[in-house]
Amino acid sequence: MALRLLVSLVVVALASASGVHHHRPHHAPAYRPAPSYHPRPSYHKPAPSYKAAGDPACSINNTKTWCLEDEEYPTYEVKAAVDAHFKKVWSLYADVVDLNTELSVERPNTLEEETYLCPSETSYVKPLRAINTEGKWRVIINNIEAHYKTLTQTTRIEECLTSGDACPLVPECYETKCLQKSIYHRFLVYDAYDQYFPFAVETFKLPASCACLLGAYTIDH
Numbered sequence: 001m002a003l004r005l006l007v008s009l010v011v012v013a014l015a016s017a018s019g020v021h022h023h024r025p026h027h028a029p030a031y032r033p034a035p036s037y038h039p040r041p042s043y044h045k046p047a048p049s050y051k052a053a054g055d056p057a058c059s060i061n062n063t064k065t066w067c068l069e070d071e072e073y074p075t076y077e078v079k080a081a082v083d084a085h086f087k088k089v090w091s092l093y094a095d096v097v098d099l100n101t102e103l104s105v106e107r108p109n110t111l112e113e114e115t116y117l118c119p120s121e122t123s124y125v126k127p128l129r130a131i132n133t134e135g136k137w138r139v140i141i142n143n144i145e146a147h148y149k150t151l152t153q154t155t156r157i158e159e160c161l162t163s164g165d166a167c168p169l170v171p172e173c174y175e176t177k178c179l180q181k182s183i184y185h186r187f188l189v190y191d192a193y194d195q196y197f198p199f200a201v202e203t204f205k206l207p208a209s210c211a212c213l214l215g216a217y218t219i220d221h
Contacts, residue, residue: 056129056137066130066206073128074139078190081198082146089188089199093141093151096188096201117169118178119161120210126154130187132202138189141199155185160210167212176214183208 058067082089126142144151160180162168167176182205191198 058129059137066125066127066204068125068127070128074190074192075144077192078139078141078144079146081190082141082144082151085197085199086147088197089141089151090147090149092199092201093188096153096186116210117167117212118163118210119168120158121161122156122158124154124156126152127187130204130206132189132204133184138187138191138202138204141188141190151188153187155206157207158209159207163210167214170212170214174214176212179211179213180207181209181211182206 056067056070057072058070127140128142129137129139132138140153141151142153160178162178163180165178166172167178170176185204185206186201187204189200189202191200194200
């Protein structure tokens, strides 16, 4: 009897020493760190100015400050913008045309009786692009049909053929020189980067006449 009691006490003591306990499994709540914030890159860059974007293709191998032909002329975009703002565009267009008609569009009836001291070439042009007085290429509104009307802008130019040379019809005993003279002309232009009203009236410097500079005096013709 004493032996059984001793054995029982030893078993209990060993069990207590082993520290064996039966616990239900405990699942700690999953911890997820807060997501870090990474702003998305912006793909919308500020629209570059026309000059920064480069000269138009029509300026390549072109010594003039205007283009009469332009394969990249945005006819569709210009027409859509004119249709969207027709009343305001027409008001600007009418103002520009009225100011320029008498000086630039009216052609003389005859040139036979006129004498030119310097050779020159006169033409009436409808530029599609030109460099304004700020040195920037601009799209000029020309040959655009909208609301059953055609918007055109014609100007008269006269270019000296021998600018800087002596006036050929003046005796050599006089100190003379052919001089290219210019005029400031206003055109209605289209600016694709203006999202609110992509039209404006800007100023352009164009050749207007060829004069003969005689010493300190200038003989215009």
